[in-house]
Amino acid sequence: MLRLVSLGLLIIVWYIGSFIAGEQMLPAPMTVLNAILTEARSGELFFQLGVTLARVLVAFTLAMTIGSAIGLLMGRVALVNQLGDSWLVVLLNLPALVIIVLAYLWGGLTEVAAILAVAINKLPTAIVTVREGARALDPALDEMAKVFAMPRLRTLRHIVIPQLAPYLAAAGRSGLSLVWKIVLIVELLGRPNGVGFEIGIAFQLFDVTRILAYALAFVVVILAIETLVVQPIERRASRWRLRTA
Amino acid sequence: MNDARRAGGSELLDVRIVRKAYAAATGQPLEVLRDIAFTLARGELGVLVGPSGCGKTTMLRIIAGSDADYDGKVVAPARGRLAMVFQEPRLLPWRTVEDNVRLVAPSVSESALVTLFDVLELTQHRLHYPGELSLGLARRVAVARAFAVEPELLLLDEPFVSLDDALASKLRDELSVLVESRAVTTLLVTHDLDEAVRLADRLFLLSARPAQVLAEVSIRVPRGRRTDAELSVAKAAVVGHLRGPLDPAIKA
Numbered sequence: 318m319l320r321l322v323s324l325g326l327l328i329i330v331w332y333i334g335s336f337i338a339g340e341q342m343l344p345a346p347m348t349v350l351n352a353i354l355t356e357a358r359s360g361e362l363f364f365q366l367g368v369t370l371a372r373v374l375v376a377f378t379l380a381m382t383i384g385s386a387i388g389l390l391m392g393r394v395a396l397v398n399q400l401g402d403s404w405l406v407v408l409l410n411l412p413a414l415v416i417i418v419l420a421y422l423w424g425g426l427t428e429v430a431a432i433l434a435v436a437i438n439k440l441p442t443a444i445v446t447v448r449e450g451a452r453a454l455d456p457a458l459d460e461m462a463k464v465f466a467m468p469r470l471r472t473l474r475h476i477v478i479p480q481l482a483p484y485l486a487a488a489g490r491s492g493l494s495l496v497w498k499i500v501l502i503v504e505l506l507g508r509p510n511g512v513g514f515e516i517g518i519a520f521q522l523f524d525v526t527r528i529l530a531y532a533l534a535f536v537v538v539i540l541a542i543e544t545l546v547v548q549p550i551e552r553r554a555s556r557w558r559l560r561t562a
Numbered sequence: 563m564n565d566a567r568r569a570g571g572s573e574l575l576d577v578r579i580v581r582k583a584y585a586a587a588t589g590q591p592l593e594v595l596r597d598i599a600f601t602l603a604r605g606e607l608g609v610l611v612g613p614s615g616c617g618k619t620t621m622l623r624i625i626a627g628s629d630a631d632y633d634g635k636v637v638a639p640a641r642g643r644l645a646m647v648f649q650e651p652r653l654l655p656w657r658t659v660e661d662n663v664r665l666v667a668p669s670v671s672e673s674a675l676v677t678l679f680d681v682l683e684l685t686q687h688r689l690h691y692p693g694e695l696s697l698g699l700a701r702r703v704a705v706a707r708a709f710a711v712e713p714e715l716l717l718l719d720e721p722f723v724s725l726d727d728a729l730a731s732k733l734r735d736e737l738s739v740l741v742e743s744r745a746v747t748t749l750l751v752t753h754d755l756d757e758a759v760r761l762a763d764r765l766f767l768l769s770a771r772p773a774q775v776l777a778e779v780s781i782r783v784p785r786g787r788r789t790d791a792e793l794s795v796a797k798a799a800v801v802g803h804l805r806g807p808l809d810p811a812i813k814a
Contacts, residue, residue, distance in 0.1 A: 461652045464626045465666040465711060466642035475665055479656045557656040557691045 352530035376435035384443025392451020408441040450484030579634035611758040612768025645708035651700040667710035
């Protein structure tokens, strides 16, 4: 209920802002909604959203998989942590734009370079979060698995990953929002399609309505993923907590 | 350096630890075990009794293969042929009772599981999560898990500590039934002399740190038929080996 009131308030403020700033600077909510519907009817909206979403998912999966593996290793093996820590600091502090520009310079304006640029941007935060999780693993459960001679993969799946779940969820949550923002910049700078590319065109034409239409449509997609995919997975993973609460 | 190899013959467990020390925070080595030597034959139940903090858990960890940094030699069944009940139940909170047991014993048959849960009165808790169980029940699950792997050697690290007397006594009886029926070689660690004389075939009395075996007492009367008088005699025999008054850390 409170969420609906909050949303209603946002729309009212938007209307007032639009009235003060003028339609060209800040088009009213209905104008943007009409633009979304027009783009949707032509099929353009879904195509561009699909392309961006595909890039988001590939880059996100890549960064999360590699980041989790490296984070787990760094958290468990002191030598790997000592070796990788300074690299991690460099990656964490390298501006996203620098990574994107370098990726395009070295790899050309290609899909691979674009995806890698996004994944590398997300990688260090995934590593840091999962490393913290790996450091918090319970050594008593580790010892139990060893005494009972549980195979490594079985231990990883049933003992390590469930303990890492909150950290993986945190890395995933922050990752999804970070990745889609970076994908838009990557598309703006060097791809011939996607929401970022469309926003770039709209920027050149000073078409604020189109910018807002694409941005809002993509926010809705991300919200849908959050509600329909991320939250159910989290609920499932923390079922035992609910039972014991 | 140690020399661990696998056991064979009638002796299932052969422990010879010359020295085990930890590096203390001061940088000085902290000696925990010194000149420990004992064996257990197949099917025997040995009890190590000694004051809290004397290094009993360290010894079990060495036998279980979790700690290889010691001088000496331990001959024990290979990993996968031994099981351990830790001081804390060490269950996975995200798996049900049944799944906790099946995780370490994937090939356990349904009928074996039913029998185990029946003896340990866990049948109605099969689908419960550890967070829904009392400490006594969680300990039972840990015992069920250890028996489910059908070990040659079972290590028990103070499994009844911090339970009330009635519950501890009930669990002791259940454990006794399981050990008897499966003829599994068992090594139990406790600081409770009363518990030790009730369960042991052979009892090893340990000194304070660094732990050494002060005495070895064999109790011939079968576990289920020990009268209070016989238990008192056994206790007196153990206490008689102590030079001074009974160490206050050992609960007589």
